[in-house]
Amino acid sequence: MKIVYSADHFLHHAPGELLFGEFVPAFEKPERAELVLARVREMELGEVIAPQIFPLEPITRVHAPGLMELLQSAHKEWVELGRSGAAYPYTWPTRGMRMDRVPTSLDGRLAFYSFDCGTALTATSWQAIKSSVDVALTGATLLQGGERAAFSLCRPPGHHAGADHYGGYCFLNNAAIAAQKLLDDGAKRVAILDVDYHHGNGTQQIFYNRDDVFFVSLHGHPDQEYPYLLGFEDEKGAGKGEGYNLNFPLHWGTEWPGYEAALQEGIKRIAAYAPDVVVVSLGVDTYKDDPISHFKLEHEHFTRIGAMIKALNKPTLFVMEGGYAVAEIGINAVNVLTGFKG
Ligand code: Q9C
Ligand code: ZN
Numbered sequence: 001m002k003i004v005y006s007a008d009h010f011l012h013h014a015p016g017e018l019l020f021g022e023f024v025p026a027f028e029k030p031e032r033a034e035l036v037l038a039r040v041r042e043m044e045l046g047e048v049i050a051p052q053i054f055p056l057e058p059i060t061r062v063h064a065p066g067l068m069e070l071l072q073s074a075h076k077e078w079v080e081l082g083r084s085g086a087a088y089p090y091t092w093p094t095r096g097m098r099m100d101r102v103p104t105s106l107d108g109r110l111a112f113y114s115f116d117c118g119t120a121l122t123a124t125s126w127q128a129i130k131s132s133v134d135v136a137l138t139g140a141t142l143l144q145g146g147e148r149a150a151f152s153l154c155r156p157p158g159h160h161a162g163a164d165h166y167g168g169y170c171f172l173n174n175a176a177i178a179a180q181k182l183l184d185d186g187a188k189r190v191a192i193l194d195v196d197y198h199h200g201n202g203t204q205q206i207f208y209n210r211d212d213v214f215f216v217s218l219h220g221h222p223d224q225e226y227p228y229l230l231g232f233e234d235e236k237g238a239g240k241g242e243g244y245n246l247n248f249p250l251h252w253g254t255e256w257p258g259y260e261a262a263l264q265e266g267i268k269r270i271a272a273y274a275p276d277v278v279v280v281s282l283g284v285d286t287y288k289d290d291p292i293s294h295f296k297l298e299h300e301h302f303t304r305i306g307a308m309i310k311a312l313n314k315p316t317l318f319v320m321e322g323g324y325a326v327a328e329i330g331i332n333a334v335n336v337l338t339g340f341k342g
Helices: 007-011 031-042 065-080 106-113 125-144 174-184 201-207 256-273 299-310 326-341
Strands: 002-004 017-019 022-024 149-152 190-194 213-220 245-250 277-282 316-320
Touching: 002 125, 007 125, 031 326, 065 106, 065 125, 125 149, 125 174, 125 316, 149 326, 174 190, 174 201, 174 277, 174 316, 190 201, 190 256, 201 213, 201 245, 213 256, 245 256, 256 299, 277 326, 299 326, 316 326
Parallel strands: 002 149, 149 316, 190 213, 190 277, 213 245, 277 316
Antiparallel strands: 017 022
């Protein structure tokens, strides 16, 4: 399969994140994509191509203009305020606060459009964010050109970004934008299978009221795990979208048998949906040694995940999401893809 990659991802390198009371180096760092790329080459997975450059229009199909504008201008405004370092929010809206008007100040807009303190904007982040979307959209184009599968080596990741909010190291939802583009260009139904360790809250929110995207996510139980406020089993979609959202919250310590059973059920439900295309939000932070996660998958299980997805026999776009056991991220991500190739 072809791999879409851009070195533009280096332009997003956060200085760090506030985690459990300490400012720590960013887990989501450039080395991640480089090690996946190195493993792709080592395993001769396929030709590595550069993304096409798309207009902003496919992004506006998914995201609010105010969010897009903030991601582009936040750091410049930050510097104009005399500040150094990267732009972070430091307050968030809560019940009873005004959500019917967008603040005009920079700090107000950072608060309004974000949901955590781990997702920094630097002077050049926007170029990497936009390029990551182009990597995903180019992968979608490959499927439209008749390829059975493609791997969009996106960085920064996307699945925590909703229509009008960013967080969880994610700014724009690469997988959702690619899925929407496939629909806009003629697909009738797209299934998104999210195997990242964290709940794909952004993707769920974007498609929650719709029946043309079936979202299935396996993730750390929100009773225990980030993002804590979404990803429960009883979130099944709303309105026309009722029945088209499926969450498998799994507890800390989940090992392959429990994971496999949930994945098998999710895949069965996707097959019943009969999608034209499958988009996989491919996070490998389910790995046993991931520094911020609590599942117990081993290298060989990623190969099994790929083989199970292959059994759907659908055109499949893999979009890179999380995975922070950096030394092993290449093995785990590429195992899914070689498992898929069979
Ligand atoms: N409990 C992705 O994998 N911080 N994002 C968690 C540790 C946020 C992960 C803190 C994790 C976001 C794309
Ligand atoms: Zn994750």
